[in-house]
Amino acid sequence: MNQFEYELAPNVENAVASGRSNGAVFLAGGTNLIDLMKGNLVRPTRLVDINRLPGLDRIEFLPDGGVRIGALVRNSDLAHDPKFARDFPAVAEALLSGASPQLRNAATVAGNVMQRTRCPYFYDAASACNKREPGAGCEARGGHSRLQAILGWSAHCIATHPSDFSVPLVAFDAVVEIDGPQGRRDVALEDFYLLPGNTPERETILAPGELIVAIRLPAQAALFAGHARYLKIRDRTSYAFAVVSAAAGLRIEGDRIVEARLALGGVALKPWRARAAEACLMGRRAGREEFAEASMLALQEARPSGENEFKIELARRLVVRAFERTAIDNTARLSPLPASIVNLTEEIQR
Amino acid sequence: MNKSVNLSINGTRHAVTLDDPRVTLLDLLRERLDLTGTKKGCDRGQCGACTIILNGRRVNSCLTLAVSCGGAEILTIEGLAQGDVLHPVQAAFIEHDAFQCGFCTPGQIMSAVGLIMEGQAGDDEERIREGMSGNLCRCGAYAGITQAVRQAQARMNERERTGEAA
Amino acid sequence: MNIMNTAHVRHGSNIGQNLTRREGALKVTGAARYAADHHPAGMLYAVLAVSAVARGRVTALDVAAAKAHPGVVDVMTPQNAPKLAHHPDEKTNPFAFRLDILQDAQVRYANQPIAVVIGESLEAATEGAVLLAPAYQAEDVVVRFEDGEHFVPAAVGVGAPAEEGHGDVEAGLRNAAQRVDVTYDTPAHYHNALEPHAIVAEWQGERLIIDTPSQGMAIAQGRLAGLFGIAPEDIYIRSPYLGGGFGGKGLIAGPQVLGIMAAKLVGKPVKLVMRREQLYGPIGHRGVTRQHMRLGADTEGGLTAIDHHILTATSRFDDFFEPSAGVTHTLYATPALLTRYEGMRFDTGTPLFVRAPGEASGSVALEGAIDELAEACGMDPLAFRLKNYAETEPLTGKPFTSKALRACYAQGAARFGWAKRPLAARMMTDAQGLLTGWGVGTATFPAHMFQASARAEIRSDGSGVVEIGAHDMGQGAWTALAQIAADGLSLDMDKLTFRIGTSDLPDAGIAGGSAHTATAGSAIHNATGAAIAALADIAMRDETSPLFGAGNAGVVSRDGHLYRRDDESRGESYATILSRAGLDSVEGRGEGAADQAVTENYAGHAHGAVFAEVKVDPELGQVRVTRLVGAFAAGRVINPRMVESQYLGGMIWGVSFALHEEAIMDRRTGRPVNGNLADYHVPVNADIPSVEAILIDEQDSLINALGIKGVGEIGITGTAGAIVNAIWHATGIRVRSMPVTLDKLLF
Incomplete structure (x- = not known):
């Protein structure tokens, strides 16, 4: 780890001012930043500790039915908040299927959204990576690519975004509240992330000094409370990043779907909102055939970035499964176990 | 530039002077305060061997900067037993042979203490296993760990009940 | 006396x-107190700098930049490393494997130590190692079977023959009513003990005091005495607790020697703890194998021949060939038996002993192939194994000192409920729609x-x-x-x-x-x-x-x-x-x-039978081992609690072998792609819902006076095969490439 100046920010204004300086980064839970620094993958010269910023650790349920989550709320606190888990079950489920209990206790919600890719070549300081060093090349291409992107990748970067939490947030139109040198602004999380294109080093729309202060889920998101799931496929039962994941939501009236939501994780450098799939379900029955059609649409642009073609078919199947599970009214379900094989079926058992 | 950080570790107050902001809580405990019970298995948040209780929550001390912990209450494996009387989790780990080499054990035990405090797992083995999955055990003592956590939790609940009755 | x-x-x-x-x-x-928990007065911290290339030379190290970092005391490179009494590449005995300890600028594998930075604090030394910013002259690497020449090794393991057998295998296969001809692949594995290799070294004049985890202190003393030109008795090693060994701490590794050299260089006690990511290189690993199995059976289900051909890889600079044939020598009675090896040289560290070296990888291939032959014969896989039960050791014809394998099969099967198993694959689905399969594997390990x-x-x-x-x-x-x-x-x-x-x-x-x-x-x-x-x-x-x-x-x-x-x-x-x-x-x-008269005339082995239940998601390919029952007979049990723990731990290694572990090297650079505990998967607690070991009574009056066989490694053998066979039984798919990840089950 390189040497750096440490500064404890007393308020947002000071944090933003300090965060503007060259080489400064914000330190919150540290579960990603400190790891990256230990790997010699980022070398900030100033750490602006935002852990004591007042007022950013609260969950506010808004009068309209939405929720405003302070940036410093810890992942586990949000997941275990009973009202939040009831209103936004897919988000709680995603939180609990990420990382480990210890990491979730430390990691903040904004930090979760901000976490960097787990591409093994990004994570290896000796490998060429356009994210770490623009123009260096992408050693992931032609390398071990089993878990790399199948959507939205470019010749310059085939990495995926590792967050579970962000996937349902994108599905349910979460908005990121940003404070910065130019004042406050709100950005839809889906637009917050940037696809790699020719500039994989640019990962979000944040400008220097800009700080996430809250994440909002709109009231509309809570309308899916009875039919919302996050399913995660991974190579071991727990404590592993997604091979692919899916956040799905349905609003069902009578025997018809009146609104559908779908976002995929582990497939692209941002959570992948599948609007064509959502649209095709409007007014249809919640049936396997309909979901299969949606799954084809969700992955229609997918192409392998290496030896990962299986992820396309796996993602299609997961979409079907996610909608099938989502179609079951899950209001009475226990707080979720992670998306292990047992979890996929637990609502049937209980 | 030296920074002074006040910490309460296992009930004892420490005024720690840090000459280097890079020092993690784990390295502070192990290399500067001779509290070597907390172990370093990966130093990257991937194994759980460094688990401690920080301000009432289990965390990986390897990913926590000491300088950021001013005013913190810290509980490590060294602070768990009351004198010669083992904490119920410690006793249950011995009884169920919930370890072999013992290297992941302090982290497993602190994680179990955290899990029980969180109260999310109940007596559901599947939830206990999930709740303990942030702690790798390469010797493969998982079956014993799960049973030890169940038993310790039951004893702690029982103690609480009888304590309340008395 | x-x-x-x-x-x-x-x-x-x-x-x-x-x-x-x-x-x-x-x-x-x-x-x-484990090794790294020691802190003698005046101790400094040593941190390895390791190579980013797998083959070539280090052409530059910015020693000045490292030394300029506050707190860095010294940098040890080939230029200033203390001279050794003999070169670490000298093969003084069969267990003296070559070590990379800063003798020259050559690089033989990724993560090879190329310098040691010594500092007043861990933080300073760690950053100093980064600041060395090495430059390399890199050469092309070989880390795949496809990319290099095969040859027949002179010996495998430590001095075992590369070809053994009896009878006419080709005739046995020709005359068989049923045959299998299949290839099983097993990847490289790393020990991944939770405790990284560590050493605290202190020189007191010519006397050396070290805290380091060791599975063999006297061997380590001998090696260090040779390297440093001092008497073995002047080396005092403390190793009361090891944070896991699994074979990785059997022989002193290069980084431990470097800690001692660093202490000599700076004249102060030094602590050197390997970083987790540095462990994927210099401390040995389980060698990769490709095992071609040809088996034949007659119309009654009796074996007519086993041909077990093993392709495996050692390093470019030393010889250790994963001895996978051992299980085939000992398990099933056959009139014709042939085990043969071919080797390759990879640009990796030298593979060495990893828990059940040879037996673990060989067992997967043998138990898989035996199961396939049972299927071809239309027989229950347990009945098939009993039909081919070896009353004497198949390779040598020697009687066993004791062998309670029949009791293992019987009690394991009874506990598991094996009798209810349908013969065909893909016959069982649980209430949640998950494909369910049951498999068996025979466990065996020599009583050394x-x-x-x-x-x-x-x-x-x-x-x-x-x-x-x-x-x-x-x-x-x-x-x-x-x-x-x-x-x-x-x-x-x-x-x-x-x-x-x-x-x-x-x-x-x-x-x-x-x-x-x-x-x-x-x-x-x-x-x-x-x-x-x-x-x-x-x-x-x-x-x-x-x-x-x-x-x-x-x-x-x-x-x-x-x-x-x-x-x-x-x-x-x-x-x-x-x-x-x-x-x-x-x-x-x-x-x-060992009693030589017994070893000459008898075969001594522990045995066991492992039964696995798996559940497989029919669409998503996710596998979970929902039940494991192992029954083992290994002579006298000194402490049942600890023996059970050894079996359970071994069985969990079997789960890991079957479903999780795989060391991936980038074929272009030879660098580990998943050299960390987030990406190199071993099971977590949630992967192990139910595991049970039965201790089968076995009296052995020949093996030694106490009647003890070993229990530490046998649990892996049999288990991985049982799981792979259960996956077939659940899905109808034979996956022959370990680990069985979900992409191999998307059908």
Whole structure:
């Protein structure tokens, strides 16, 4: 780890001012930043500790039915908040299927959204990576690519975004509240992330000094409370990043779907909102055939970035499964176990 | 530039002077305060061997900067037993042979203490296993760990009940 | 002494007791000090810089930049590294594997140490290692079977023949009614003990004091003595607790030697702890294998031939070929048997011993292929195994010292409920729609013994002392060996002072090959026997003792007393005998080693049967091992609790082998792609919902005086095969490439 100046920010204004300086980064839970620094993958010269910023650790349920989550709320606190888990079950489920209990206790919600890719070549300081060093090349291409992107990748970067939490947030139109040198602004999380294109080093729309202060889920998101799931496929039962994941939501009236939501994780450098799939379900029955059609649409642009073609078919199947599970009214379900094989079926058992 | 950080570790107050902001809580405990019970298995948040209780929550001390912990209450494996009387989790780990080499054990035990405090797992083995999955055990003592956590939790609940009755 | 020894009978009640770990309280309170927990006064921190290329040369190191970093004290490179007494590439004995310890700028594998930075703090030394910013001249690498030349190795493992067998395999296959011809792939594995290799080294003049985890302190002393040109007895090693070994700490590794060299360079104590990501290179690994299995069976399901061809890879600079054929030599009766090897050279560190080296990888291929042949014959896989049960060792024809495998099959199957298994695949679906399958695998591991010495003492206060430089890496030596020691002296455990884990104690040999309890236990048994004999000798010569003249009848020891064997009403306490003789204590020494007459004429193996239930998501391919039952017979059980833990741990390694572990090297650079614990998967607790071990009674009067076989490694064998076979039974898919990840089950 390189040497750096440490500064404890007393308020947002000071944090933003300090965060503007060259080489400064914000330190919150540290579960990603400190790891990256230990790997010699980022070398900030100033750490602006935002852990004591007042007022950013609260969950506010808004009068309209939405929720405003302070940036410093810890992942586990949000997941275990009973009202939040009831209103936004897919988000709680995603939180609990990420990382480990210890990491979730430390990691903040904004930090979760901000976490960097787990591409093994990004994570290896000796490998060429356009994210770490623009123009260096992408050693992931032609390398071990089993878990790399199948959507939205470019010749310059085939990495995926590792967050579970962000996937349902994108599905349910979460908005990121940003404070910065130019004042406050709100950005839809889906637009917050940037696809790699020719500039994989640019990962979000944040400008220097800009700080996430809250994440909002709109009231509309809570309308899916009875039919919302996050399913995660991974190579071991727990404590592993997604091979692919899916956040799905349905609003069902009578025997018809009146609104559908779908976002995929582990497939692209941002959570992948599948609007064509959502649209095709409007007014249809919640049936396997309909979901299969949606799954084809969700992955229609997918192409392998290496030896990962299986992820396309796996993602299609997961979409079907996610909608099938989502179609079951899950209001009475226990707080979720992670998306292990047992979890996929637990609502049937209980 | 030296920074002074006040910490309460296992009930004892420490005024720690840090000459280097890079020092993690784990390295502070192990290399500067001779509290070597907390172990370093990966130093990257991937194994759980460094688990401690920080301000009432289990965390990986390897990913926590000491300088950021001013005013913190810290509980490590060294602070768990009351004198010669083992904490119920410690006793249950011995009884169920919930370890072999013992290297992941302090982290497993602190994680179990955290899990029980969180109260999310109940007596559901599947939830206990999930709740303990942030702690790798390469010797493969998982079956014993799960049973030890169940038993310790039951004893702690029982103690609480009888304590309340008395 | 031995003659007298046999004349005496010793009684004790500790062996077989389900004692908890004697060091348990230390381990659960954090008080047990592992190597890296030491901090001698004036200690500095040493951090390795390792190579980013897998083959080539280091052309530049920015030593000045590293030294300019505040807190960096020195940088050790090939230019200033202390000179060694002989080159670490010299093969002084078959266990002297080549080490990379800064002799030149050459790079032979990724993560090879290329410099050591020494600092006043860990933080300073760590950053100093980054600031070295090495430059390389890199050469093309080979890390795949497809990319290089194959050859027939001179020997495999440590000195085993590269081709063995009997009978006419081709004829056996030709005449078979059913054949399988399949290839199983197993990847490289790393030990991934939770404790990284670590050393705290301090030179006191020419004397060297080190804290380091070691599965073989005397071997380490010998190697270090050779390298540093000092006497082995001037090297003092403390290794009371290992944070897991699994073979990775059997031989001293290069980074540990570098810690000692760094201490010499700076003239102060030094601590060097390997970073987790540095462990994927210089400490050995389980070699990759490609195993071509050709098996034939007659119309009755009897084997006609087994041809087991193994392609495996060693490093470019040293020879260790994963000896995967061992299980085929010992498991199934066949009129024709052939095992052959081919090797390759990869630009990796040298593969070495990883828990069940050879047996684990070979067992997957053999158990998979046997299952496939049972299927071809239309037979239940357990019935097929029983049909081909080996009454004598297949390769040698030797009788077994003991073999309770039938009982393992029977009791394991009964506990598991095997009788309800449908013969065909893909017949069982659970209430949630998950495909369910049951599989079996046979477990086997040789009952090795190495060499060990022990010292026992009986004291005039009636207590006993037993000393042996044994190693506890979690298998339970502190407890099980103490139980043997207490019984050997006919004392209660609380009357026994038991010392292990330092190199000044008698050499206990290596804690490896599942041989430590048998070998060290035998040495203890003999040393304590000698102490009892010496004590008896004193009493029998003493006219005032009730034991006077017991002579050839001998004595019986029990509860700290000796009694006449022919009249047990006459006896006295150890304390009385010694006090009257005016002695503080009496001593005995003993050796443990295999009985050559037995090894020449018999085959000694532990056996077991593992039954696995898997559930597979029919669409998503996710697998979970929902139930594992293993039944094992390994001679006498010293401590059932610890033996069970060894079996369960081994079985979990089997789960890992079947479903999780795979060291991936980038084929272009030879760098590890998943060299960390986030990406190199081992099972987490949630992967192990139900695992059970049954201890099968087995009496073995030949293998050694105590009747002990080993239990540390057998659990892996059989288990991975049982899981792969269960996956077939669930899905109808034979996956022959480990690990069975979900992409291999998307059908």
